[in-house]
Amino acid sequence: MPSQNVALSLHAPRARSERVIARVLQACGWLSVLTTAGIVAVLLFEALGFFREVSVIDFLTDTEWTPLFADKHFGIWPLLSGTLLTTIIAIAVALPLGLLAAIYLSEFARPRVAGVLKPVLEMLAGVPTVVYGYFALTLVTPALQRFVPGLSGFNALSPGIVMGIMILPIIASLSEDAITAVPASLREGAYALGGTKLGAVFRVVLPSASSGIIAAVILGVSRAIGETMIVAIAAGQQPRLTADPRVPLETMTAYIVQVSLGDTPTGTLEYRTIFAVGLSLFVMTLLLNAVSHRMRARILKGGAL
Amino acid sequence: MTSVSAEADTAALAMRASQPPVELVSGSNGGVERAFRAICLLAILLPLMLLVLLFGGALIEAIPRLSWDFLTSYPSRRAAAAGILPALVGSAGLMLLTAVMAIPVGLGAAIYLEEYAKPGKVTALIELNISNLAGVPSIIYGLLGLEVFVRVLNLGRSLIAGAATLALLLLPMVIMASREALRTVPRSLREACFALGADRWQTLRQVVLPMCMPGVLTGVILSLARAIGETAPLITIGALTYVAFLPDSIDSPFTALPIQIFNWVSRPQPEFHINAAAGIVVLLALMLMMNGAAIWLRTRLRRRIYW
Amino acid sequence: MRAENIHAWFGPTHALKGVTMSIVDRQVTAIIGPSGCGKSTFVRCLNRMHEVVPGARVEGKVLLDGQNIYGTRINPVRVRRHVGMVFQKPNPFPTMTIRENVLAGLRLNGQSSSDPEHVVETALKQAALWEEVKDTLGKSGSSLSGGQQQRLCIARALALEPDVLLMDEPCSALDPIATARIEELVHELSSKYTIVIVTHNMQQAARVADFTAFFYQGEIVEYGETDVIFTRPQNQRTEDYITGRFG
Numbered sequence: 001m002p003s004q005n006v007a008l009s010l011h012a013p014r015a016r017s018e019r020v021i022a023r024v025l026q027a028c029g030w031l032s033v034l035t036t037a038g039i040v041a042v043l044l045f046e047a048l049g050f051f052r053e054v055s056v057i058d059f060l061t062d063t064e065w066t067p068l069f070a071d072k073h074f075g076i077w078p079l080l081s082g083t084l085l086t087t088i089i090a091i092a093v094a095l096p097l098g099l100l101a102a103i104y105l106s107e108f109a110r111p112r113v114a115g116v117l118k119p120v121l122e123m124l125a126g127v128p129t130v131v132y133g134y135f136a137l138t139l140v141t142p143a144l145q146r147f148v149p150g151l152s153g154f155n156a157l158s159p160g161i162v163m164g165i166m167i168l169p170i171i172a173s174l175s176e177d178a179i180t181a182v183p184a185s186l187r188e189g190a191y192a193l194g195g196t197k198l199g200a201v202f203r204v205v206l207p208s209a210s211s212g213i214i215a216a217v218i219l220g221v222s223r224a225i226g227e228t229m230i231v232a233i234a235a236g237q238q239p240r241l242t243a244d245p246r247v248p249l250e251t252m253t254a255y256i257v258q259v260s261l262g263d264t265p266t267g268t269l270e271y272r273t274i275f276a277v278g279l280s281l282f283v284m285t286l287l288l289n290a291v292s293h294r295m296r297a298r299i300l301k302g303g304a305l
Numbered sequence: 306m307t308s309v310s311a312e313a314d315t316a317a318l319a320m321r322a323s324q325p326p327v328e329l330v331s332g333s334n335g336g337v338e339r340a341f342r343a344i345c346l347l348a349i350l351l352p353l354m355l356l357v358l359l360f361g362g363a364l365i366e367a368i369p370r371l372s373w374d375f376l377t378s379y380p381s382r383r384a385a386a387a388g389i390l391p392a393l394v395g396s397a398g399l400m401l402l403t404a405v406m407a408i409p410v411g412l413g414a415a416i417y418l419e420e421y422a423k424p425g426k427v428t429a430l431i432e433l434n435i436s437n438l439a440g441v442p443s444i445i446y447g448l449l450g451l452e453v454f455v456r457v458l459n460l461g462r463s464l465i466a467g468a469a470t471l472a473l474l475l476l477p478m479v480i481m482a483s484r485e486a487l488r489t490v491p492r493s494l495r496e497a498c499f500a501l502g503a504d505r506w507q508t509l510r511q512v513v514l515p516m517c518m519p520g521v522l523t524g525v526i527l528s529l530a531r532a533i534g535e536t537a538p539l540i541t542i543g544a545l546t547y548v549a550f551l552p553d554s555i556d557s558p559f560t561a562l563p564i565q566i567f568n569w570v571s572r573p574q575p576e577f578h579i580n581a582a583a584g585i586v587v588l589l590a591l592m593l594m595m596n597g598a599a600i601w602l603r604t605r606l607r608r609r610i611y612w
Numbered sequence: 613m614r615a616e617n618i619h620a621w622f623g624p625t626h627a628l629k630g631v632t633m634s635i636v637d638r639q640v641t642a643i644i645g646p647s648g649c650g651k652s653t654f655v656r657c658l659n660r661m662h663e664v665v666p667g668a669r670v671e672g673k674v675l676l677d678g679q680n681i682y683g684t685r686i687n688p689v690r691v692r693r694h695v696g697m698v699f700q701k702p703n704p705f706p707t708m709t710i711r712e713n714v715l716a717g718l719r720l721n722g723q724s725s726s727d728p729e730h731v732v733e734t735a736l737k738q739a740a741l742w743e744e745v746k747d748t749l750g751k752s753g754s755s756l757s758g759g760q761q762q763r764l765c766i767a768r769a770l771a772l773e774p775d776v777l778l779m780d781e782p783c784s785a786l787d788p789i790a791t792a793r794i795e796e797l798v799h800e801l802s803s804k805y806t807i808v809i810v811t812h813n814m815q816q817a818a819r820v821a822d823f824t825a826f827f828y829q830g831e832i833v834e835y836g837e838t839d840v841i842f843t844r845p846q847n848q849r850t851e852d853y854i855t856g857r858f859g
């Protein structure tokens with residue numbers, strides 16, 4: 001066989017293209033890190049510009065948000081309370097429904113039925129939010145106005161409920177993971193002592209899965225806080241420090257949309273407000289995601305509690 | 306672990322205390338359980354039924370407006386004469402540009418993580434970062450795009466700025482889908498290729514990529530189907546809400562279907578809500594078609610891989 | 613080919629503990645031993661496939677034609693072109709036809725043969741597969757039976773005209789008839805190629821191999837002419853193993 005050319009070809013240098021390719025691919029991987037860095041840098045830079053003109057104290061303590069008026073106030077609370085109110089309503093809808101759905105999928109449904117129901121349920125999370133916004137404004141609000149006296153055309157209740165339907169799949173699927181992770185031995189322990197299925201679910205399974213369920217709710221909260229179009233369309237654009245779900249208000253995300261729709265010149269204080277609000281939004285969702293992620297990672301490692 | 310079993314014990318004790326002493330044939334408990342089961346099932350069916358109801362409502366509302374003219378007309382101040390042509394063209398252009406940017410970078414990053422990166426701190430950092438990015442609200446991407454693409458890179462409120470923003474938004478999804486597809490290629494085939502004297506890149510090009518392409522494309526189309534409904538980041542970077550012309554280059558100002566829908570929903574006049582409903586029907590039809598295309602592509606390309 | 617003091621690790625696992633062994637040109641050398649004793653690891657060290665596994669490490673020398681393939685300026689990709697390999701499970705490339713599978717190695721090495729049809733025919737004939745597939749070269753490699761697939765993989769390796777052919781339990785996924793064909797083939801190929809075949813089947817080693825090495829727990833216990841190993845083993849462990857007392 002061609003033994004005389006062995007000497008030559010074994011020494012052939014590693015292709016340079018191989019190294020170039022590795023570098024290019026690595027750059028693609030780093031681009032995602034760059035994206036995060038970009039987000040942080042942009043938000044910090046513009047928000048710092050904002051905080052040079054508005055004190056952090058005012059931002060955190062003033063109870064009025066009127067940057068587009070002549071008498072300017074820059075207190076985040078009205079926007080924050082709008083976000084929290086719609087989020088609480090969303091969770092109030094999504095948590096019970098999602099939890100019951102998770103119990104059904106993990107404890108009652110036959111595998112084939114669950115296999116059909118899960119992707120169908122996932123569709124709820126796939127509907128574009130502008131479509132949900134339309135539903136909330138033109139269909140849900142008028143329907144609710146028949147039962148809820150004093151419900152205004154823009155309000156927190158209707159977008160909150162619709163948002164709850166949107167985040168239901170997240171809560172359902174993460175809760176289901178948590179329930180499935182409960183060791184069979186615990187369940188069997190309950191059965192062996194004469195417990196019914198219901199008893200086992202409520203006294204053994206759900207308590208053991210509680211941290212996973214909390215992690216699911218936290219992620220749901222994070223999604224609801226960052227959700228934009230539903231509230232921008234159906235909740236109104238009036239920053240208002242209120243707990244009344246029937247009146248128009250404005251969330252943090254909706255404020256960013258409101259300013260973006262106008263023709264605010266770059267470099268102005270108004271322009272910078274959306275980055276200050278965006279930074280608050282980013283920090284909140286990042287923290288919530290991290291906490292939820294941590295909790296789920298711990299459950300996966302074993303040790304349900 | 307001990308706390309778990311302790312809790313189980315107390316729970317079990319509590320259960321025994323609450324039950325009658327000797328009753329082997331019990332009807333009542335089964336009834337309660339069946340009722341609970343029905344409630345759980347209802348928790349799934351109720352939201353789904355509500356969604357169907359809402360879709361039905363939107364469809365009925367939309368019917369008077371759904372016509373060929375609606376698809377081929379420009380927006381107008383008269384609701385009945387308005388159409389979605391610029392929005393459709395804008396969305397198509399956006400999707401195309403987004404795909405062109407997101408596929409190579411996303412697939413490249415996936416290949417790097419699956420095939421090249423050595424496990425370690427740096428790789429863990431990139432992975433953590435990707436999963437974090439997937440949880441960032443889309444409107445934040447809009448702020449990033451506004452500052453970086455529109456202002457710093459001076460692309461203006463253009464199609465390319467919108468597509469670049471959406472591409473960044475899709476990146477985590479494309480990376481995750483591509484990684485999953487890469488993982489389906491068995492190790493033995495890579496080794497066979499190495500044993501023939503191929504280097505890593507050749508193995509990828511000749512064996513791995515042809516096998517995982519259906520999975521990658523399916524993942525990309527599914528993420529594009531999500532991106533076509535994205536509204537908030539496009540509003541933030543300044544997509545126009547009223548466009549009476551078609552984008553003719555990547556620097557053109559543009560509108561997109563969800564933006565047009567948003568614009569019509571925000572009008573107080575109910576006639577425009579009819580337009581919004583019609584736009585929604587078109588948008589959802591497009592999304593359904595893209596999902597169908599993904600499934601079709603997957604089965605069709607699979608057939609070319611002979612198992 | 614000669615291996616000198618080969619040590620191999622999988623992370624912390626020390627899988628080969630100093631194996632030294634000369635492999636005779638144009639002869640069949642069988643490697644036997646109980647499962648997990650390092651047979652696969654050893655042959656994978658002979659064409660630098662061991663290092664493909666994440667966390668794996670090799671020390672020692674392997675001389676191919678007087679050159680250490682673990683030398684500093686050696687390109688492992690080139691080594692594998694000269695030392696072909698056939699795996700335990702047949703693994704034709706599923707996206708390629710039979711013809712493309714045979715030509716895969718050439719194409720990967722950037723060589724365009726002046727007469728690819730000739731290469732395909734020669735390789736498939738050497739692998740004793742030509743008659744069965746000559747009319748269906750455009751069909752997928754995975755449409756073949758298991759035994760045919762394995763011979764296709766052999767043809768794929770032969771098309772590169774390697775100096776050495778490593779076979780890691782090439783028959784363990786095959787039925788007895790297909791196994792017999794491969795064994796015949798190994799015998800024929802030994803007139804042209806140096807062959808190292810790993811097997812857990814002692815009859816197979818006795819049938820096809822000129823030399824046999826017995827491995828145990830990462831070490832080479834006994835190595836010599838097959839007849840000697842099977843009739844007059846020097847070592848008690850070898851005797852126990854080939855008489856079926858363990859393993």
Ligand SMILES: Nc1ncnc2c1ncn2[C@@H]1O[C@H](COP(=O)(O)OP(=O)(O)O)[C@@H](O)[C@H]1O
Binds near residue numbers: 622625645646652654
């Ligand atoms: N990928 C791997 N990772 C870690 N250890 C491995 C791996 N492959 C093999 N080993 C270990 O190396 C030793 C030798 O394995 P191997 O060479 O495959 O044995 P054989 O082929 O003789 O059955 C075994 O103890 C096995 O557990």
Ligand SMILES: [Mg+2]
Binds near residue numbers: 781
């Ligand atoms: Mg082996």
